[in-house]
Amino acid sequence: MPHPDISLPRLIAHRGLSAHAPENTLAAVRAAHDAGCSWVELDVQLLGDGTPVIWHDAGMRRCSDSSGRLADLDLPAARRLDVGAWFGDAFRGERIATLNEMLRLIAECGMGLNLELKVNRGRSAAALVEEAVPAALDALPPERLIVSSFDDDALAWARELAPASRLALGVLFEGVGRGWRERCAALEAFSVHADWRRLGRRSATAVKDDGYALLSYTPNDPAAFAHLWAWGVDAAISDDPSRFAGHLP
Numbered sequence: 564m565p566h567p568d569i570s571l572p573r574l575i576a577h578r579g580l581s582a583h584a585p586e587n588t589l590a591a592v593r594a595a596h597d598a599g600c601s602w603v604e605l606d607v608q609l610l611g612d613g614t615p616v617i618w619h620d621a622g623m624r625r626c627s628d629s630s631g632r633l634a635d636l637d638l639p640a641a642r643r644l645d646v647g648a649w650f651g652d653a654f655r656g657e658r659i660a661t662l663n664e665m666l667r668l669i670a671e672c673g674m675g676l677n678l679e680l681k682v683n684r685g686r687s688a689a690a691l692v693e694e695a696v697p698a699a700l701d702a703l704p705p706e707r708l709i710v711s712s713f714d715d716d717a718l719a720w721a722r723e724l725a726p727a728s729r730l731a732l733g734v735l736f737e738g739v740g741r742g743w744r745e746r747c748a749a750l751e752a753f754s755v756h757a758d759w760r761r762l763g764r765r766s767a768t769a770v771k772d773d774g775y776a777l778l779s780y781t782p783n784d785p786a787a788f789a790h791l792w793a794w795g796v797d798a799a800i801s802d803d804p805s806r807f808a809g810h811l812p
């Protein structure tokens with residue numbers, strides 16, 4: 564199966580450099596770039612008015628100065644929120660990033676993007692894919708983009724929009740259990756993204772033997788993670804990639 568010629572780094576910054584900057588913000592991606600990361604993982608979902616924005620939770624409480632649901636905000640209301648001060652005073656005034664703004668920054672920095680389609684409860688996978696995937700395909704070359712999700716409907720919609728040679732799809736797993744092979748084959752996936760705490764040697768080996776790239780989230784302790792490199796993990800998606808310096812195979 565032909566895939567984009569993606570050269571994955573060993574480490575991908577999770578939600579941007581989220582150990583050192585407010586997650587999923589432009590500041591977090593600039594921090595990742597400044598720290599030498601060449602790829603970031605970011606979550607995308609839709610505001611209530613259909614604007615795609617970079618945000619993880621269904622709600623606003625954890626990472627902004629407000630509360631309520633993302634789905635109840637339009638862009639002007641979302642822009643009024645401070646999404647940096649919760650993390651630290653240095654980030655006060657940070658605004659929620661639209662997908663388009665984020666794509667421009669990533670393109671300018673020459674970075675790669677693992678864009679996670681985050682389909683929170685009650686939200687439409689199709690609407691998210693129709694807004695987010697064409698924009699990402701327009702902004703970045705195929706070798707610097709993976710679109711990933713836990714949600715198979717979202718991945719299937721994305722595959723409808725672009726063939727495997729044009730769009731790398733990453734299938735997210737908590738545990739890589741029964742049915743993983745069928746799931747990946749149906750989606751013509753490029754990669755498997757597995758929770759590092761639940762990934763076993765046998766699954767890792769099977770994924771690699773079948774020719775998939777293997778990514779693992781979200782290790783932050785390089786010593787505890789060390790044995791997974793030997794199992795064939797290609798890339799770790801970490802909040803703090805710099806901790807892995809001197810700990811790579």
Ligand code: G3P
Pocket residue numbers: 577604606619679711735756780781800
């Ligand atoms: O894409 C890997 C990882 O981000 C999945 O979990 O909840 O951090 O989006 P979460």
Ligand code: MG
Pocket residue numbers: 604605606679
């Ligand atoms: Mg994510």
